[in-house]
Amino acid sequence: MTIHSTKHSKITLPLLIEYVDALMTSLDSSIDKQAQTIDAQDDARLLWVAHDKKERSLLQTALEKQTDTNDKNNASAESWQLSTLSELTKQPVLERYELACFWLPTLSHELLHQYIPALMRYRDLYAAHLLVALDDSIDLKPYGFTPFDILDEPSVNIGDIESITSATVSATLWQFNLYDYKQLPNWLNADYWANPENWGKHRW
Numbered sequence: 216m217t218i219h220s221t222k223h224s225k226i227t228l229p230l231l232i233e234y235v236d237a238l239m240t241s242l243d244s245s246i247d248k249q250a251q252t253i254d255a256q257d258d259a260r261l262l263w264v265a266h267d268k269k270e271r272s273l274l275q276t277a278l279e280k281q282t283d284t285n286d287k288n289n290a291s292a293e294s295w296q297l298s299t300l301s302e303l304t305k306q307p308v309l310e311r312y313e314l315a316c317f318w319l320p321t322l323s324h325e326l327l328h329q330y331i332p333a334l335m336r337y338r339d340l341y342a343a344h345l346l347v348a349l350d351d352s353i354d355l356k357p358y359g360f361t362p363f364d365i366l367d368e369p370s371v372n373i374g375d376i377e378s379i380t381s382a383t384v385s386a387t388l389w390q391f392n393l394y395d396y397k398q399l400p401n402w403l404n405a406d407y408w409a410n411p412e413n414w415g416k417h418r419w
Contacts, residue, residue, distance in 0.1 A: 225385040226348060226365055228274070228318060232281045234365050235261070235316055235346070239294075242313050242344070260313040261295035262342070264303060266322050271299050274318055300330045315342035319349050320386035327353060334358065343393050348386040360389040 239261060263278065265271040275297055300319070303309075315337045322330075327349070338345050338359065346363070347355060356362075365388055 226388045227385050262312045262315040263297050264317045266319050303333050309341050312342045314344045317347040338391050345391040347389045351387050355389045360391050363388045363390040
């Protein structure tokens with residue numbers, strides 16, 4: 216998720232689930248290092264969000280199918296939660312997640328404006344990593360998201376091409392990573408702060 220790309224490819228739900236599984240594995244390793252000093256939370260680290268209840272049931276079926284095929288990921292099935300956009304907006308107390316993934320390929324441009332505040336809350340406060348899959352005609356650049364070409368990711372194993380291309384619904388993937396959304400400028404580098412070339416030459 217640290218790649219800032221200007222290109223993107225169409226993504227299907229099986230491919231997105233495969234990428235999220237690979238991403239959560241890498242996030243788990245970094246969380247395990249922090250768990251030595253910080254108590255682990257009981258909250259789920261992964262949130263899946265669908266447009267409505269019908270899309271949520273389809274998403275749940277796809278997630279359970281993927282979990283059944285990968286026995287090694289059975290433990291991770293307990294760590295994700297499912298929700299709809301309307302449920303998120305009505306939720307009085309929001310939880311923080313390591314990754315929030317919004318699968319919204321059928322969401323229209325008009326309805327998107329209604330849920331932009333919820334996306335912004337998860338972008339800024341409630342998710343360290345955010346993935347949003349939308350229709351090709353919707354542009355999220357004005358909201359700080361960058362297009363993401365998942366096929367360029369080395370962590371994705373695209374061995375099962377049939378499961379990736381057989382899905383009829385496809386979308387464009389957008390990403391936001393709280394920890395690397397802004398490139399570090401040169402002037403904000405510690406090498407420029409103390410003038411190391413003058414060490415031992417002048418009294419300060």
